[in-house]
Amino acid sequence: MIKLKSTCPSHLRVAVDSLDFRPTPHHTFHPDLLICPATDAGPVSTPRLSLAVEVLSPTTRVTDVVHKRSLYERFGVPSYWLLDPDRQELTVLELVAGRYTCQAVVQYDESHHAALPFPVDLSPAELLR
Numbered sequence: 001m002i003k004l005k006s007t008c009p010s011h012l013r014v015a016v017d018s019l020d021f022r023p024t025p026h027h028t029f030h031p032d033l034l035i036c037p038a039t040d041a042g043p044v045s046t047p048r049l050s051l052a053v054e055v056l057s058p059t060t061r062v063t064d065v066v067h068k069r070s071l072y073e074r075f076g077v078p079s080y081w082l083l084d085p086d087r088q089e090l091t092v093l094e095l096v097a098g099r100y101t102c103q104a105v106v107q108y109d110e111s112h113h114a115a116l117p118f119p120v121d122l123s124p125a126e127l128l129r
Helices: 002-007 061-074 124-128
Strands: 012-016 020-024 027-029 033-037 051-055 079-084 089-096 099-107 112-114 120-122
Antiparallel strands (some): 012 033, 089 099
16 A cells, blocks of 8 residues: 555545545445545545545455445446455456446556556555555
């Protein structure tokens, strides 16, 4: 996660477990990591996301892979990443015509060039640090 923080442009903010996504007064989500426009970052929440990252665990897998995916899609989050520490794998999803499409499934030490939310080359190993 350090790689994202160190390479993030100043117009965006990276928050690790410290900021909620609140797209409406009745919907609040707490991604493991999020990137949002810096101007939208409040003290405890943000109404818009550029990226949501969920770290999968046995107890959250169904929620993250099915339910949150559907909700992030519904609220127009452009990029959604699923980081699986057990498989040491990163799944990169991007919103295309209102639906998430898989852009890549990257293994532990493989490098991936992400275009969203900003251009960065990274691997799951770097995110797991």
